[in-house]
Structures are given as C-alpha cells and as structure tokens.
Amino acid sequence: MNQENTSSEWTLIGKTEDLIRELETRGLKELEFDKKKVVLTYHDGAFGALNNKCNHMGGPLSRGRLKKGCIECPWHYWEFNHKTGESISGSAEPLSSNPGAVPTFPLKIENGQLYISIPGETKRVQAVYNSGIMNLSREPKREAGKIRVLGISTTAMDKNHPRFSTSEELLNSALKTAAENLDVETKLIKLSDLNFRHCEGFYSKSEKACTWPCSITKMDPTDEMSQIYEGMVHWADVVIVSSPIRWGNASSLYYKMAERLNSVQNQITLKDRVLIQNKVVGMIITGGQDNVQSVAGQMLNFFGELGFMAPPFPYVGHSLGWSSEAMEYNMDYVRDSEYLHTQSYELIERTVELSKKLIQAQD
Missing domain, CATH: 3.40.50.360 (Flavodoxin domain)
Known part of the structure; x- marks a missing residue:
C-alpha cells in the first residue's frame, strides 16, 4: 500500500476505525512511503509502526505474525515490541545484554485519522552477538x-x-x-x-x-x-x-x-x-x-x-x-x-x- 505525503512532516494512513478493524483481523499491515516500507500494528488499544526490515537478516516483518504485542519475524523468529521496536533478548538467537531495536515511526491521531511521520524515524540499534x-x-x-x-x-x-x-x-x-x-x-x-x-x-x-x-x-x-x-x-x-x-x-x-x-x-x-x-x-x-x-x-x-x-x-x-x-x-x-x-x-x-x-x- 503506497501513501502520499499530505505535508512535509505527517502522512495520512487512514481512518482509525477502519485500520483497527483490519488489523484485528490481519494482525500486520505493510505500508510504503517513498520506497520506505513500514509495518503497522494495533494491540491492546495502541497502534505501532516499525521499519519493515528485521534487525537480524533483513526479513520482512510484515509477513510475520503478532504475538502478545510483539512482531515475530517469519525468517528466524526474532521478536520486536510492536511499539518500541526493541528486540526481546534471546527470543531467537543467544544475544548479549544489548538485543538491539528496529526503527520506529511517530504516529498521531487527529479527527479519527491516523498519521505517520516518516522523517521522525528512529535509528536502528544493531544487536550485539555473543561469540560462541x-x-x-x-x-x-x-x-x-x-x-x-x-x-x-x-x-x-x-x-x-x-x-x-x-x-x-x-x-x-x-x-x-x-x-x-x-x-x-x-x-x-x-x-x-x-x-x-x-x-x-x-x-x-x-x-x-x-x-x-x-x-x-x-x-x-x-x-x-x-x-x-x-x-x-x-x-x-x-x-x-x-x-x-x-x-x-x-x-x-x-x-x-x-x-x-x-x-x-x-x-x-x-x-x-x-x-x-x-x-x-x-x-x-x-x-x-x-x-x-x-x-x-x-x-x-x-x-x-x-x-x-x-x-x-x-x-x-x-x-x-x-x-x-x-x-x-x-x-x-x-x-x-x-x-x-x-x-x-x-x-x-x-x-x-x-x-x-x-x-x-x-x-
């Protein structure tokens, strides 16, 4: 799904009620903004938007599944908090104390519409491996x-x-x-x-x-x-x-x-x-x-x-x-x-x- 910018900062995604209904059925939704792919989620009353590329090997998170507020990558089962992007330590591979995080995007709701800030994307934090x-x-x-x-x-x-x-x-x-x-x-x-x-x-x-x-x-x-x-x-x-x-x-x-x-x-x-x-x-x-x-x-x-x-x-x-x-x-x-x-x-x-x-x- 491609979206067009309505301003330099915020981009309209759609009506919140429609998105909630869709996400409660599908779990994950892939969006694309100027070739930037995003995975949108809704869990426990809150939306989340993450960069669609997994921290591990770049797997497409939107093709995974939502589990108790975490997105599980379909490739190697790494899990990321759907709002913060933080990896669950040891969720798939033995990691060090720094499991890393996938970039997130700010979201806001105005007049029943959900908006995303692509320029507000956070930095990716790569995981640190144990040598083993x-x-x-x-x-x-x-x-x-x-x-x-x-x-x-x-x-x-x-x-x-x-x-x-x-x-x-x-x-x-x-x-x-x-x-x-x-x-x-x-x-x-x-x-x-x-x-x-x-x-x-x-x-x-x-x-x-x-x-x-x-x-x-x-x-x-x-x-x-x-x-x-x-x-x-x-x-x-x-x-x-x-x-x-x-x-x-x-x-x-x-x-x-x-x-x-x-x-x-x-x-x-x-x-x-x-x-x-x-x-x-x-x-x-x-x-x-x-x-x-x-x-x-x-x-x-x-x-x-x-x-x-x-x-x-x-x-x-x-x-x-x-x-x-x-x-x-x-x-x-x-x-x-x-x-x-x-x-x-x-x-x-x-x-x-x-x-x-x-x-x-x-x-």
Missing part, C-alpha cells in the same frame, strides 16, 4: 600439519542398543589402518551420536534466510550439527562418508545431514563464497539391497556441488543383491572380508594422495 557459535563463520584456512581425514558414519541406530553396521565397520577399519600407515590424522563422527535438528526450510522462505553459520545452529546452542560444520569446513582435508542402502537410497541420517549442508552451498549462491575448497571426498556404501551406483552418484553430485573433489574410483560398494538378503550372513561376510577392508583402506589412500597434490598446488 559464530566462530564457525571464520574464513576457512588450512592449518599446517598432517593430512586430516574425517570419517562420517550415517548409519541410524539406537544409542542405547548399538548394533553392527557393515558400512561403519569398513569406515572405522579404514580410518584405523590409515592412521597407522599413512601419517595422517583421523577422526570419526557418527551421526547417530549427534543431537541435531532437521533442516527447517529457511531457504524456502528466502534464499537470504538460509545463513552461514546455519540459522538453526545459531538459534539452538544444543544443536550438534556444528561438529559436522567444524569438521567439514574447517578441519578436514579428506571426508569419507559411509552409508547403508535403504530402499535403494542412502540412509535417512545422510539426507538429514545433507539438507543441513544447504547453508554451506547457499553461500555460493548468495555471496559467491566457496567454503569448501581443495578438499576431497570418498564414499563407502553397503547394503543388503542393490543400488550402490545410484547412491554413489547422488553423493558425488551433492558433494561436488559443495566444492569437494573426488579421486578416480571414489567409492567402495558392497551389496548382496535384491534376492540374496541374508543379513546375518552379510554382517559376518563384511566383518571377515579382507578384500572389503583392503578396498576401503585403499580408498583413503587415493583420497589422501589427491589431497596432497591439491595442497602442494596451493603452496
């Missing part, structure tokens, strides 16, 4: 030292009742052998050990709403996806991902992790910033069912979009096939297979060799 999780936002820079190999097991299982996983067995064995023979540092992360939330689709609201570090990680200090971000973006030179085959696809935990990695890929879209550079990926894929090549193809495509490179023969696969699902036998076969253990170790050898070449090329 924001350390992830540092520029990726490889530290000197040995090649670092991160293994990520995506097998889903009950923490209290762990079971044997063929893909995790091969990954763990290969990491141990690599640490003994290749002069590398290794680390294993089991997704089943981590407490992390599903992607909540901030990108679907706006590409700018999908942030780095991930919005969920910033909002929820208990979210342990930060271990994957730290390991993959900042620590590792090589990442080896293991997955079982579930109905012809990678595991559900793999896809849960992959969706949360959209915050890494989206930096390329938004800022032409590639967080993953000169890093190598490999895969270990096993299952009672076939479809190893399809799972590997999806993984290679996904990690390639993040910025990873792959060596020749970038994955190890094992499957008994659709008509041979003797799972007890399969576990024994993988556990005792010198061939599969050797192939998994040699996969790490290939990824480490490529990593060395990439690092040398940067020196």
Whole structure:
C-alpha cells in the first residue's frame, strides 16, 4: 500500500476505525512511503509502526505474525515490541545484554485519522552477538600439519542398543589402518551420536534466510550439527562418508545431514563464497539391497556441488543383491572380508594422495 505525503512532516494512513478493524483481523499491515516500507500494528488499544526490515537478516516483518504485542519475524523468529521496536533478548538467537531495536515511526491521531511521520524515524540499534557459535563463520584456512581425514558414519541406530553396521565397520577399519600407515590424522563422527535438528526450510522462505553459520545452529546452542560444520569446513582435508542402502537410497541420517549442508552451498549462491575448497571426498556404501551406483552418484553430485573433489574410483560398494538378503550372513561376510577392508583402506589412500597434490598446488 503506497501513501502520499499530505505535508512535509505527517502522512495520512487512514481512518482509525477502519485500520483497527483490519488489523484485528490481519494482525500486520505493510505500508510504503517513498520506497520506505513500514509495518503497522494495533494491540491492546495502541497502534505501532516499525521499519519493515528485521534487525537480524533483513526479513520482512510484515509477513510475520503478532504475538502478545510483539512482531515475530517469519525468517528466524526474532521478536520486536510492536511499539518500541526493541528486540526481546534471546527470543531467537543467544544475544548479549544489548538485543538491539528496529526503527520506529511517530504516529498521531487527529479527527479519527491516523498519521505517520516518516522523517521522525528512529535509528536502528544493531544487536550485539555473543561469540560462541559464530566462530564457525571464520574464513576457512588450512592449518599446517598432517593430512586430516574425517570419517562420517550415517548409519541410524539406537544409542542405547548399538548394533553392527557393515558400512561403519569398513569406515572405522579404514580410518584405523590409515592412521597407522599413512601419517595422517583421523577422526570419526557418527551421526547417530549427534543431537541435531532437521533442516527447517529457511531457504524456502528466502534464499537470504538460509545463513552461514546455519540459522538453526545459531538459534539452538544444543544443536550438534556444528561438529559436522567444524569438521567439514574447517578441519578436514579428506571426508569419507559411509552409508547403508535403504530402499535403494542412502540412509535417512545422510539426507538429514545433507539438507543441513544447504547453508554451506547457499553461500555460493548468495555471496559467491566457496567454503569448501581443495578438499576431497570418498564414499563407502553397503547394503543388503542393490543400488550402490545410484547412491554413489547422488553423493558425488551433492558433494561436488559443495566444492569437494573426488579421486578416480571414489567409492567402495558392497551389496548382496535384491534376492540374496541374508543379513546375518552379510554382517559376518563384511566383518571377515579382507578384500572389503583392503578396498576401503585403499580408498583413503587415493583420497589422501589427491589431497596432497591439491595442497602442494596451493603452496
């Protein structure tokens, strides 16, 4: 809704009774004055007018909702008092003692009409962050030292009742052998050990709403996806991902992790910033069912979009096939297979060799 100035100071918005009726139904109303967007509210007998841009990432407050006298931003749920513009401390992300404030506009009522002063807009007060999780936002820079190999097991299982996983067995064995023979540092992360939330689709609201570090990680200090971000973006030179085959696809935990990695890929879209550079990926894929090549193809495509490179023969696969699902036998076969253990170790050898070449090329 565009409004025209009726004077240099005050601009007519409309009849108060009409606005009250509309706002009691809609909650929020977006106005525009000479390209300046304002969100108008009415709560507990009082009007409020705020700059429509959220203090956090610039989300459109008018598309949020009014909650007990506060406007909740639709992007990341920051809340602002509808009259004062003050942010509710800790409403979305852990903040310091200064949560900041969105600019407000003076309002007045004369003869049943509501007016706004655009020149009277207050200054924006930016929030001050605690450092904490924001350390992830540092520029990726490889530290000197040995090649670092991160293994990520995506097998889903009950923490209290762990079971044997063929893909995790091969990954763990290969990491141990690599640490003994290749002069590398290794680390294993089991997704089943981590407490992390599903992607909540901030990108679907706006590409700018999908942030780095991930919005969920910033909002929820208990979210342990930060271990994957730290390991993959900042620590590792090589990442080896293991997955079982579930109905012809990678595991559900793999896809849960992959969706949360959209915050890494989206930096390329938004800022032409590639967080993953000169890093190598490999895969270990096993299952009672076939479809190893399809799972590997999806993984290679996904990690390639993040910025990873792959060596020749970038994955190890094992499957008994659709008509041979003797799972007890399969576990024994993988556990005792010198061939599969050797192939998994040699996969790490290939990824480490490529990593060395990439690092040398940067020196």
